[in-house]
Amino acid sequence: MEHKHLIKICRDVLDLNRNKDHTMPAPHLYPHQWLWDSCFTAIGIRHFDTDRAIREIDSLLEGQWSNGMIPNMIFDGAKRYRADRNVWLSKSSPYSPDHVATSGITQPPLVAEAVMRIGEKLSKTKRVAFYKKVVPKIAFYHEWLMTERDPHEEGLTLQIHPWETGLDNSPPWMGQLHEHSKPWWIALLEKLHLDGLVSLFRRDTRYLPPGERITNTEALIIFDMVRRFKRKSYDITKILHRSLFCIEDVGFNSILARNNSILIDLYKEARMKMPEGLGQKIEKQSSSLQKCWDAQTGFFFSRDFITHDLLKEPTIASLLPLYSGAITKDQANRIVECLMDRKSFGLNHPIPSVPMNGANFDEVRYWQGPSWVNTNWLMIDGLKRYGFHKEASMITEKTLELVNLHGPYEYFSALHGNPLGAADFSWTAALTIDLLSD
Ligand code: GLC
DSSP: OOHHHHHHHHHHHHHHTEETTEEOSBTTTBOSEEHHHHHHHHHHHTTTOHHHHHHHHHHHHTTOOTTSOOOSEEOOOOGGGHHHHHHHOGGGSTTSOSSSOBOSSOOOOOHHHHHHHHHHTSOHHHHHHHHHHHHHHHHHHHHHHHHTTOTTOOSOOOBSSGGGGSOTTOHHHHHHHHHHOOOHHHHHHHHTTOGGGGGGTOSHHHHSOGGGSOOHHHHHHHHHHHHHHHHTTTOHHHHHTTOSOOEEOHHHHHHHHHHHHHHHHHHHHTTOOOOTTHHHHHHHHHHHGGGGEETTTTEEOOEETTTOOBOOOOOHHHHTHHHHTOSOHHHHHHHHHHHHOTTTTOOSSOOBSSOTTSTTOOSSSTTSSOBOHHHHHHHHHHHHHTTOHHHHHHHHHHHHHHHHHHOSOSEEOTTTOOEESOSSOHHHHHHHHHHHHO
16 A cells, blocks of 8 residues: 555544544544544654644643642543443542543553654744643653652652553453452452353453453452542542552563653753752652663563562563663663564564463454564654664664555554454554654
8 A cells, every 4th residue: 555545544533533632542442532642643643744743742731630630531421421420529539630531540651652742843932831831741740650650769660550551451450460460349240150240241241252352350450449449539649558459560661761761852952950859759760760671581570579589580571771862782672572572473464462472362352462563663763762773764664564455453463463452543654654754
């Protein structure tokens, strides 16, 4: 297909999914605004409508809590979504905004990346004005992550819910979830084979085959976690007190490290002074990624916040330190070696979210095997910055080939390339435009 034609298809999807100031990831399956989705989407939209890209970010920042947190979801206010809003009931926290209902957890902090990329498309004056407006809000968010989410000042931020990583059902998280977070009543329902009742309330399995999504038991556990957080008014001290588990996710922390360094650049570009102490925190966060490195296996892994044990199961998150820019050249070489390994990550349609030889590889299940365009985009960016241009071009070509053949689907089989998940998915469309415009 001609580039022009593919760009047109992707633009049409982004127009179709538009809802006032923001873009829904996929109107039926995901009808609200999501944090990292909006960042990826704005990165594509900036190529044809900078005002709309700015509005996408402004609308996301409208959801920011008064303690700095940016929530992973900002809910559509329509009556038909009342149940979604009530599950979270963000107003049970004194920090939630009055004018919009949101979730009470966050998602990978990619706002600085999106803002910098939009800035590249603006005139100098417009760029500085845009940065001046949004940069303090991003800094406030990063400060929140590096204080509230790092209570022991270890440099790594912790995540309290699998959705915070963006890789919802990634195996190390699901393993921990089953081990530490299953209350007796869910175990009982499972034993009585009544866990299927939850499918009455699930939106995803209404539109997609259950084999592609989390299991009913996992859905119940996830729902129960939200119930607990809400009961504790989203107060992190209360949540951590007697918490069953939380994880310092290596993917999340890698994305934070890169976005921290972009934040420093944004301050410079806008000729603004960084808040006192932020620079030191950023430095510490970046160097702390090394705590996730396992020299024995040659992988980065997420860490259990309580025991400090590494969760030694490689996934796409193990490769994301390449995007951080905070690792050594040797470590980058090792990641590239894994990317090319035909038995693990180097499949026909890369990059699988779990390596093929991983214990929990599943060709079609969401973040347990399929390839995703957003993580490919992050890896392509990291590859380029570490000088691996040949590999970056290869992943770019293979990514575009999939979208060209099937359209902008949510994810694809890494083995056979067949499309999976939602059709007409916003970040796939937006990042395809970005990769084609490069
Ligand atoms: C799924 C993805 C998550 C994304 C959301 C909206 O839950 O796992 O990363 O933000 O959908 O697209």
